[in-house]
Structures are given as structure tokens and as C-alpha cells.
Amino acid sequence: MDDDVSPLVEMTSISKSYGGVQACRDIDFTVRAGEVHALLGENGAGKSTLMKVLSGEVVDHQGEIFIEGARIRFNRPIDAQRAGIAMIHQELDLVPALSIAENIFLGKELKTRAGTVDKRRMIRQTGELLERTGVALDPRRLVEELRTGEQQLVTIAKALSLDARVLIMDEPTSALSSHEVEQLFEVISELRASGVGMVYISHRMEEIGRVADRATVLRNGSVVAEFDARELTAAQASEAMVGRPVQTLFHTSTAATGDEVLVVNDLHVHPKHPSPGRRDPNGITLSVRAGEIVGLAGLLGAGRTELLETLYGIGSPGSWSGEVSLRGKRIRPRGARRALRMGMAFVPEDRRIAGLALEHSVLANTVLSIVDRLAVAGAVPRGRERDAAQRSVEELGVKLGSINDPVGSLSGGNQQKVVLGRGMLTDPVLLLLDEPTRGVDVGAKAEIYRLLGEAAKRGVGVLFASSELAELVGVCDRVIVLRDGRSVRELNTSEVGEADLLAASMGEGMVVDALANGEANGGEVA
């Protein structure tokens, strides 16, 4: 890099605190044109806060921002947008009741000559943007109907629509499976070639070396390292971030000889009101033994979430065929409350929509599922409630000031741990997890894997849906691959690797490619 050209973005001595929590402390940060600058750090390290300073959302900060050498002060997000800065938010910020196209053009609707909203042009351009991100979604569909990963792609498309010079990506891939991630990486290389400066935040360590040119590590709001990130391995990235080597792969011993906790046999759901976006179970066969962690793999839209929801009694209403048994008893759960009573616990995919009351305290959110059980004659003893929450928070290593803080003030990963903690507190026999490590840092992921391992040791059966292949291979005893709502394969993780999983998820056409690379194996499920 030649030093006489000022960088695209230069942030100097940025500090910001929330009440007593110092989120950013005297940070210097630059983004050059045509580079991808990775921002690493544990949950709550201050990555999102720093980027919100740059995108004009946090304005009461210290320190200065220069764009191409010119000092600038943002008072609102729109100021930053005008300066060419776009941000893909970690927490999906779409309007659920509007269509994809309306969301993308929100506040900058295209007009016809007559001055009315030009729907047709908006829909066409939205289609083109979505194509770049690699999904074929109808731009007229409502955002609330979309699955989390699809919403994430819409958010990405929305940021791309701004044609920004600086693109901030705050965990853009947390809900994406490998196929969509590849697509995003292609878009990133195109943008890099056209001179866009990018910031990339992710807790998927293997992505860093592939996509980033440079990396900066934050810890507790301060910069602790900055280095060249090309060809960085996942292990190196994790170590740089945590400050010591992290064991990310936990193969729970396959001592899973317990009884079958869950048996699903050729389950089909025929929804009463079929909807285009949903992929209800359409031929699922699987089993989970006590003490076993079974993964659910598949591409976006393979039906992992729908399967977990169906098992938890909150799937599409309609008729069933096939059978589900829990601990040998045939069940047909209707509603979460009954499923919980039967001994299931569910961690939903989107914590902000389905997981947490953000304004309420960590305490209230953590114990919500067990307040009935804690209550004596209808009254919840303060001490017991507090102890339970405290225990959960400590076990999971939730980073917070006090359990009375609103859960919305925690960093994303820590919010996720609160949801997981609530499920664990119910003492389930079967844990249904939908992307439980989404947005969780490597250290905390390792913690969660350890917790799952411990739960399994106590005899809990775990069904674990994830789009991160490394995680499935590393944590699960077996992985069931879903495609179009069907279980198509079962792979034993002690024998196969990520490549096999990917191939199996993609389906026939792709398997050929993978075979050509001499990587695929694993048996077809009958």
C-alpha cells in the first residue's frame, strides 16, 4: 500500500461507552479501497458498536472519522449513507409486513414519471439483486414469510442496492449455509475488484482467511492485534482472537448406547394451509439415542427448522402420517407448553423474534420456562428465581453486568446464550436446537459444545440443526442430511468430513462434482 494516498476510511481514537460499559476504547481503524478488513473479537468486544459509529447509528462517541482524508461527522445513518457507507446489520432489520422489494427500496422508492411508485421497476431490480446473492426469491413475497437465512440474503441485497464505496458486513453469513456463503464470497471478490472497501465480521473462523486481506482483533473494546489475514487458518484466526489456542472440535465420545429418546419414522406433514416458503417434513426418518448428539444438515430451505418446529408441536397445522415417539411413547405434540412437559426444549433460530423479550431483564428471560415449576402456591420465590438465573448465566458464561440488565443490552452472542440457558434450565430429555451457535464467538461456541457434551453425558438426546458444516462434523455423532423436507442420508461423523456433508446436502448433480474430487462417500439412507 502506498502511504501517500489516504485510506478510504480512517477512524481515530474512537471511544464509546454505554452507561458503565466501555464498548469501544480509543480505537484506530482504517479501511482501504479494494480490501476486505476483517474485524475479529469475542461477543461483546465492541465490533458492532465500532461499525455503528461508522454507519452513523451511534453518534455520541469520541474520536474522529475521515473519509478519503476529509474529516466528517455523522449525525444520522443517512449522513453515512450519503458518504457512501452501507451496512449489513447483524440483527436483521427488515420490515416484516412489507415485501422483499418494498424493503429493499424502503425510503428510496423508485418513481414513475407520473410520480407514483414504480412497482414493476422495483420488482425487476430486486430480482436482479437477489440473483447476485444467489437466491431465487419472488421479490413480491412478504419478509415475514421468509426463513432467517433468506432474510439475511435480503439484507445483503439491500446493502448492495446502495452501491456503496464502503460496505460493512456484520456477521452476514450467520444464518447461511455453505452454498450461499460461496455466492456471497463471489460478490465480495467482484466488489473488491471494483475498489469497494469492506469490513467483514464473522464468528466463522474458517471464513476469515478465505475472504479477508487484513484483520484487526478487538478485545474488551480495544485493539489488541492487527495483521495480514490472507491464508489464515481457522485455528490461527481463533487463536489470534481469543489469545490462546482454542479447541473448536469436540467429538463427543460415541458412547451413545442409551435407549432411543426420539424415533421419527417416515414423517410427513400435510399442511392445512400450504405456503410456498415452507418445507414441511416430507419423509423424515431418524432417531436420537440418550446421550447422543445428532446433527441436521441441509441447504437453506431443506426443512431443518420446519422439522424441529414440528417435533416441538409448533409446526404447520395439518394432518400427519408416519410416527414420532419420545422415550418409546408415541406422541403428537400440540403446542410448546405440552412439548416442554413431555421433556423437550427448543432453541429457536431467531432470538430476537422468537427467543427474547429484549426490554426485559436477563433474569426474567432466563427463568421464563420454569417459573411455574419454581412457584410455591403460585408465588415465585425471589431467591430461587435469582439463583436459577445466576446459575444458568454462570454455566454458560454469559457476559453481563447484572442479571437485572435488559437482555437487549447484551451482545448478540450473549443473547443467544440466554436463550440456550432457558432451554437447559427445563431439564429436558431431548434438546431441539436450531442454529444454537449463530453469532456466537469461538470461545463461547466451544463452551456451548462442552455444555452440549455434558448434557449428552447426563443422558439428554440432542438434535442439532446447523448450517456450519465444521460444527456438525466436530460436535455430532451422526448427521442426518435433509433435502426438500426429506431425510436423504445419514453420515457418521467419525468416518466422513465436511466435503461429504456438503455434497450430500447439495444433491445428485453436485455429488458428481464432489466425487470427481474424490471426496464423497457415506451411505444412502434406505
Added chain:
Amino acid sequence: MSSDKGDVTTTDSAEEPDEVQAATPVKGGGGGRKNVVATLFRFQSLFGLALVFIAGVIFSPNVNGELIFLGVNNLFDIVRSVSEIGILAVGMTLVILIGGIDLSVGSMLGFSSVVVAVLLVNENWGVGPAVVVVLILGLAFGALQGALVASFGIQAFIVTLAGMQVARGLARITSGGQGVQISYGNDDPSKAPEVFSLIGERTFNGVVPISTLIFAAVAALAIMALRVTSFSRHVYAIGGNEKAARLSGVPVMRVKIIVFAICGLCAALAGIVHAGYLNFGGPNDGTMFELKAIAAVVIGGTSLMGGRGTVLGTVAGALLVGMLENILGLNNIKSDWQSIIIGLVIVLAAGLQRIRPASVSS
């Protein structure tokens, strides 16, 4: 939900001591100021009440060197005047906490006052059975509305707008369109038993109104219940995030029905108090009371979005309005101006809610 203050629990799994530091709110300095702000916002209606009280003292007319506003009788007149609205507002607080609204309570008050009067005077019922039947009617009416809201997903606004019309109609039918005068006499079958007149009286040397005591009891019960019961956790959870609450095993439908039932019960009780105080069952009474109750709740700091608020705040809100009306009345300010001023107070209270920092949990 309230939290014990000054109790900063530090939790951090990290081994490095510097991490603990970052996650722990800094005590003193900024933290202290934050706490003051948080306290001000959390108890905004109590502070508002104190301000209005001070204003009452300042602007009080003065007779023979005595401030009329501070006279014992005047102060108890204030708490007497807010009793019915206060009881309604307690039930309304619950409904608003789950993100609903109940527009039927004013009509329900009128209906209940009519029914109790008719039962006592025309039907010669005893006080006990009459009161119980009216309370059950209120409970059932509320539960029905709750069931419509919870199981068919019709908006509470619409359901209770309909309920408001229905209850008003029932009140007129029951009374034949005429108010029912309640006169007392234990031996005369066409008169009500004298115990019922107690509601309108004052105890402790004729100072403390019985109806106020009823309001106080209802409020105290509700405050306690919202502090300690698992039911209250469910109520707040539904208001905070209904979907999350459902997935966490909260019986959303049941809680909603119970909450509306309690609100109906409060409306029936308010109707009984109203009848006892006026010795009259008025089919047109209670008009607009639902809005006054909502105003008390909003001034009390409860969010109309649900999930955040307290009954204590609502009590303060009701008292604040009553006190304001009293002060304006003592100063001979016409009721037109009273309602304008109260309108401004509502906007002010709602405005304060908007700027309330997110970190202030309820």
C-alpha cells in the same frame, strides 16, 4: 418487574481479570447518575404526583390562614373521587401489560351498577348474593372478550369496542332505560338492605371513604400479585414478546383470557362501588370512564405496547388526575380547561416514556 436496587451482581466466566472489569458497570460517577435517571423514569408518575401535590399547596385558596387543599376532608375527597376510575385502571393495567386494551369497562361499570340496584331493590336479593352475581357477570363478560381475542386473534380494540356497545345496551335493557334509585330499609322488601349503604360512607370518624379502602385493597392485591406470582411473569412475557413467550411454554391463550376476566371483574366491582356511593344504578353511568382509566395507566408509565409498567404507577396516575382536577376546581377553573390540561399531562407522560432510556427496565 422491579428489581432491588444497588444489587449489582457480577457474573463473568472469563478468567482474565481485565475482562471482568469491562463487563462490570463502573460504580460511582457515571453509574450513579445513570441510576438517578433510571429511578426518575421508573417512578415518573410518583414524581409527577409529588409535583402536582406541591402545585396544589402553592395554588391552594386560603381561608382564615388555612390551605383548603391540605384540609383532611379535601384530601380524602380526592382519593374518594378516583376510587371507581382507580379500580377500573388496575384491571386495565393488566390488559395493557399484555399488549391489549379494554374499551368495555365504562359500560360494564354502568351495567353492573344497574344490575346490583335491580337485584337489591326490585328483586329483594340480599347484598351478598347480589354482589357475587354481579362480580361473576363481570368476570364472565371479560373472559368472553378474552376468549375472542385469544382464540380468534381478533384485535382487543375491536372486540372490546363491541363489548362496550353490548354492555351499554344490556344496562339500558336491564333498567328499562331508567336509573334505579336505591333506598334503604331492612324491613321493607322494596328497599335495599342497609349494609349496602356502607359503601358510600366514611369510616375512622367519618374521614376515610369506604370506597377508597376498596380501591386500596384492589390495588394492593394487584401490586402484590404482579410482584410475586408466576402468573405475572407470564403476563409481562406476553407483552414483551408474545411469540417468545409461547415458545417458552407460557400458556398464552389462558393467560389472556384470565387477564380480560380480571379486568371485567374490576369493572363489575367498580360498578358496585359506584352504585353504593351514589345509591343509584345508572344505565348511562361510566361513559368515557374507559378512557379515563387508560389515561391513568398511561400517566402511570405503562407502555401501551405491553410488557412494561406497574400497578403502583397506575395508582399514582389516577391520583395525579384526581388531584389535578381538584386543584383546578378549587381555583374555579372551568371543566373545559380542566380537560385540556389533563390532555396535556397525558401527552407529557407519554412523551417521557418515549425518551426513557432503553436501559431502564420496568
